[in-house]
Amino acid sequence: MKRSEINRIIAEAKDFLALRQFKLPPWAYWRTEDWKGKGQSCAEIISNMLGWDITDFGSGDFMKCGLTLFTLRNGNLAKGDRKPYAEKAMIVRENQETPLHFHWSKMEDIINRGGGNLVLQIWGSTPDERLSDQPVRLQVDGVTRVLEPGGFVILTPGESICMEQSVYHRFYGEPGKGQVLVGEVSAVNDDKTDNRFLAPAGRFPAIEEDEVPLHLLVSEYGRYL
Numbered sequence: 258m259k260r261s262e263i264n265r266i267i268a269e270a271k272d273f274l275a276l277r278q279f280k281l282p283p284w285a286y287w288r289t290e291d292w293k294g295k296g297q298s299c300a301e302i303i304s305n306m307l308g309w310d311i312t313d314f315g316s317g318d319f320m321k322c323g324l325t326l327f328t329l330r331n332g333n334l335a336k337g338d339r340k341p342y343a344e345k346a347m348i349v350r351e352n353q354e355t356p357l358h359f360h361w362s363k364m365e366d367i368i369n370r371g372g373g374n375l376v377l378q379i380w381g382s383t384p385d386e387r388l389s390d391q392p393v394r395l396q397v398d399g400v401t402r403v404l405e406p407g408g409f410v411i412l413t414p415g416e417s418i419c420m421e422q423s424v425y426h427r428f429y430g431e432p433g434k435g436q437v438l439v440g441e442v443s444a445v446n447d448d449k450t451d452n453r454f455l456a457p458a459g460r461f462p463a464i465e466e467d468e469v470p471l472h473l474l475v476s477e478y479g480r481y482l
Contacts, residue, residue: 351434359420364444417440
């Protein structure tokens with residue numbers, strides 16, 4: 258992805274979050290120079306990968322296959338962190354897909370915080386990590402639902418779904434309903450090792466530097482700091 262595209266996506270995300278009255282921590286707005294000398298005091302932010310996360314999953318077409326995320330809090334199992342939970346805010350555009358994947362370790366609640374409708378398509382998985390042909394039992398706001406393989410759930414604002422480990426899911430914004438502000442509350446998140454995509458996908462983008470960063474991404478703290 259070009260840096261100019263990432264900068265534009267972040268700028269649009271800030272406008273959308275302001276419209277939804279969703280507030281980010283002050284360091285969300287720091288420029289690269291603002292991080293200088295703060296490596297020690299901001300060690301949790303850096304090591305636990307809190308902050309901006311823009312990805313096109315290696316598709317080369319962010320609007321078709323991509324996601325805007327901001328990690329608000331997270332533990333770090335590798336460092337013996339006592340914090341056992343994580344929280345993210347995500348922005349999903351109409352028809353913008355996050356491709357089929359599951360997590361080996363993380364259980365998560367995916368929450369429609371407002372805006373449009375979020376469409377999820379769901380399968381169970383087999384022992385060899387392929388799509389299962391068996392029904393899937395899951396919880397939507399504490400109510401049990403049973404889906405046929407490849408079944409759909411549409412979350413309207415205020416609704417949520419619990420995704421257990423090894424359950425394949427993809428999601429996108431329902432056409433004609435607008436962008437969706439999505440929340441994620443989960444066990445500790447590790448995007449380096451805990452994503453199983455059905456088809457190969459890149460989690461963090463390679464960046465073509467055609468302008469200076471508006472804000473740093475979680476995947477590049479080490480490079481700049």
